[in-house]
Structures are given as C-alpha cells and as structure tokens.
Amino acid sequence: MSTDLRQFFTTDHVPDKLEPNSYEKFFINALSYTSQKAIDDLTIAFENDETDSMIDDFGNVGLLRYHIFPDIVYLDLEQVILSAFFDKKDIEMKGFETQMEGLYDEQKEIFIEVEGIIPQLKNHFEPIYDEAKDECNDYDYDSNKSKNRVDYYNLGIINFLYTFIDFKNKSKARRFRKLYKKNYQIRAMLNGFGFQFIGGQFVRYDIVNVECESFDDYLDINYGVSNEALEIMANISKKERYNTELLQLEIERQLDEYACVTLSNHIINLLSDALLTENEVIM
Structure with missing residues (x-):
C-alpha cells in the first residue's frame, strides 16, 4: 500500500x-x-x-x-x-558488547585476552578493559577499597561495550575524516551518539551496571546540528x-x-x- x-x-x-x-x-x-x-x-x-x-x-x-x-x-x-555519505556496504561495526562474565575464564580464574581489537586501538583498549575488570571486583565498603578478587555477581551485571566503525571504502573514509576534522557539526553528531575519534578510528565504548543504566542513557545530541551534519555530508557525496x-x-x-x-x-x-x-x- x-x-x-x-x-x-x-x-x-x-x-x-x-x-x-x-x-x-x-x-x-x-x-x-x-x-x-x-x-x-x-x-x-x-x-x-x-x-x-x-x-x-x-x-x-x-x-x-x-x-x-x-x-x-x-x-x-x-x-x-x-x-548521507556512505552506502550500507561501506560500513561495518566491529568490536563487542558483552557481560563481563563472558570475558572471564572461571576455571583459570582470569579474564581472557580479547581478540579483534585493531593495532591502532590496542593502547586505548587495554586501560578501558582494566577499568571494566576493576568494576567486577569485590569491594570493601569499610575500607573503601577493592579486595582485588572477582565478585561473581558483578560479572553478571557489568556490561562492557567497545565498538568501532570499520570503513570498507578507504577512499571515502579518508574524505570523511577530512570532513569530520573540518566541520564541527559532524563532530558534534558523532560525539552525541557516543563516538570518539581515537587513533584515526571512530570508537564507542562504555562500562555500565545493567541494574541501573544502559549504554544509551546519557546521550547528548543536538538534532538541529545533526541535521546540518547530514546536509554537509550530502553536499559532498551527492x-x-x-x-x-x-x-x-x-x-x-x-x-x-x-x-x-x-x-x-x-x-x-x-x-x-x-x-x-x-x-x-x-x-
């Protein structure tokens, strides 16, 4: 119809x-x-x-x-x-979103090595992963310190997100990065949706307790500026x-x-x- x-x-x-x-x-x-x-x-x-x-x-x-x-x-x-700039086939999301229990080996009692993180993001990823691990530790509220041992309940309620945009069309990607640097509207739009420009990559990451929040709870998006970003991209891509x-x-x-x-x-x-x-x- x-x-x-x-x-x-x-x-x-x-x-x-x-x-x-x-x-x-x-x-x-x-x-x-x-x-x-x-x-x-x-x-x-x-x-x-x-x-x-x-x-x-x-x-x-x-x-x-x-x-x-x-x-x-x-x-x-x-x-x-x-x-407004890329075709569907030009973009693929890489990375992961998981409960921390999915990254923990209970038999060896250690967190596993995460695969699939590209070399450009390794140095950025590791401290974020360490922070997520710390969120899973048992906590001594009397001393206000971590006990440096895993709380299995926390493994089930701490979610870890680390994703990045994989551009399949490298030529378009180079043109887009130039647009991103030149136009605050595009930067504001992507930042509003949680993306940061790190190591030449657009990365979205977060650590949340699912009992009280989700990954999209605190987005700060100006939709007027984002509409301007669409127009800027479309004017270049036609x-x-x-x-x-x-x-x-x-x-x-x-x-x-x-x-x-x-x-x-x-x-x-x-x-x-x-x-x-x-x-x-x-x-």
Missing part, C-alpha cells in the same frame, strides 16, 4: 507538522539517504502497528539501535546516521534522497494519537484526584 500511495503525495501537498530540529525529523532525514525499500518497510511496520506502541520504540535511541533499525530495515544505527513523506505521515499520526492518550489519561487522573479529595472532605 505504501508504495502505491507514495505516487499521490508530493511535498507541496503534505504539511510538515514536525519541528525541523526534532528527534523524529532528524531520523527521517537520515533515513531518506538509505533506500526506498528501507523507508517503505519502516512505513509498513508503523501502518501495521495496531497498538500504536511503535512510536515509543522509535523515540528511544537504544531501541532504534537494537530493534527497529536492525530488525525492520536491516541497518545498523551507524549506517543510518552516516547514510547521495540521492528517497521519498519519506508517508513515513513522516505515519509518525505524525502516532505522535498525535500518543499525545491524545496522554492528555486523556492526565484529565482522568485529575478528575480521580478531585473526586477522592471531595470524598475525603465529605467524610
């Missing part, structure tokens, strides 16, 4: 209800550089969402990263936000943009319905509180 209806819509006839620098508008803009199939697949997923709960998932960067993009459009989040009008309409519809439900629930709660107060006064 989406593919057929798309023919009947043009930008002139579809009012844009989203704020230009909003979270939703940024991701719609980024998706416009991926492929028409990816956009249509996501639009159909929104159309078929009878519970209208998908807008909650779409509004969470973590769920975009781990569910919506890989499961529905078969793209990594990084492939989406860099799609990438084609695909039609996202139906996708935007579906997102707007779910946002409107979500707002209505939220307002209705708020009014119901206010009335309920008022009635309870009145009953208490009468009694």
Whole structure:
C-alpha cells in the first residue's frame, strides 16, 4: 500500500507538522539517504502497528539501535546516521558488547585476552578493559577499597561495550575524516551518539551496571546540528534522497494519537484526584 500511495503525495501537498530540529525529523532525514525499500518497510511496520506502541520504540535511541533499525530495515544505527555519505556496504561495526562474565575464564580464574581489537586501538583498549575488570571486583565498603578478587555477581551485571566503525571504502573514509576534522557539526553528531575519534578510528565504548543504566542513557545530541551534519555530508557525496513523506505521515499520526492518550489519561487522573479529595472532605 505504501508504495502505491507514495505516487499521490508530493511535498507541496503534505504539511510538515514536525519541528525541523526534532528527534523524529532528524531520523527521517537520515533515513531518506538509505533506500526506498528501507523507508517503505519502516512505513509498513508503523501502518501495521495496531497498538500504536511503535512510536515509543522509535523515540528511544537504544531501541532504534537494537530493534527497529536492525530488525525492520536491516541497518545498523551507524549506517543510518552516516547514510548521507556512505552506502550500507561501506560500513561495518566491529568490536563487542558483552557481560563481563563472558570475558572471564572461571576455571583459570582470569579474564581472557580479547581478540579483534585493531593495532591502532590496542593502547586505548587495554586501560578501558582494566577499568571494566576493576568494576567486577569485590569491594570493601569499610575500607573503601577493592579486595582485588572477582565478585561473581558483578560479572553478571557489568556490561562492557567497545565498538568501532570499520570503513570498507578507504577512499571515502579518508574524505570523511577530512570532513569530520573540518566541520564541527559532524563532530558534534558523532560525539552525541557516543563516538570518539581515537587513533584515526571512530570508537564507542562504555562500562555500565545493567541494574541501573544502559549504554544509551546519557546521550547528548543536538538534532538541529545533526541535521546540518547530514546536509554537509550530502553536499559532498551527492547521495540521492528517497521519498519519506508517508513515513513522516505515519509518525505524525502516532505522535498525535500518543499525545491524545496522554492528555486523556492526565484529565482522568485529575478528575480521580478531585473526586477522592471531595470524598475525603465529605467524610
């Protein structure tokens, strides 16, 4: 249905209800550089969402990263936000995300050597790994010191993330690094999504306690600046943009319905509180 209806819509006839620098508008803009199939697949997923709960998932960067993009459009989040410059085949995410128990050899009672870290990042990776190991140690709160022995419970709740972008097209990668250094908008976008430029590589790493936080809890992203980054990349790459009008309409519809439900629930709660107060006064 989406593919057929798309023919009947043009930008002139579809009012844009989203704020230009909003979270939703940024991701719609980024998706416009991926492929028409990816956009249509996501639009159909929104159309078929009878519970209208998908807008909650779409509004969470973590769920975009781990569910919506890989499961529905078969793209990594990084492939989406860099799609104004790179094709899908140009980018692959390397590294790992794991509970620390997956890096611990219980028989030998030691942490294993991690493979797959490229030479340019070895010196950066090792102290981060040591920090993750320290988080797994038993702790003496009386002396405020680590006991230098592993707490097996901590092994199950400490998650360690260390990933980096592997560019398959080296020529494009060199051009992109120059753009990154020249334009603060691209630096701000990647930094906002947790990437640092280390040893000529774009690296995302973190250590979290899963009982109280996740890897995407503290992102600091300016979506207006990120939209400017997309435009800068597209101006250099000359990438084609695909039609996202139906996708935007579906997102707007779910946002409107979500707002209505939220307002209705708020009014119901206010009335309920008022009635309870009145009953208490009468009694």
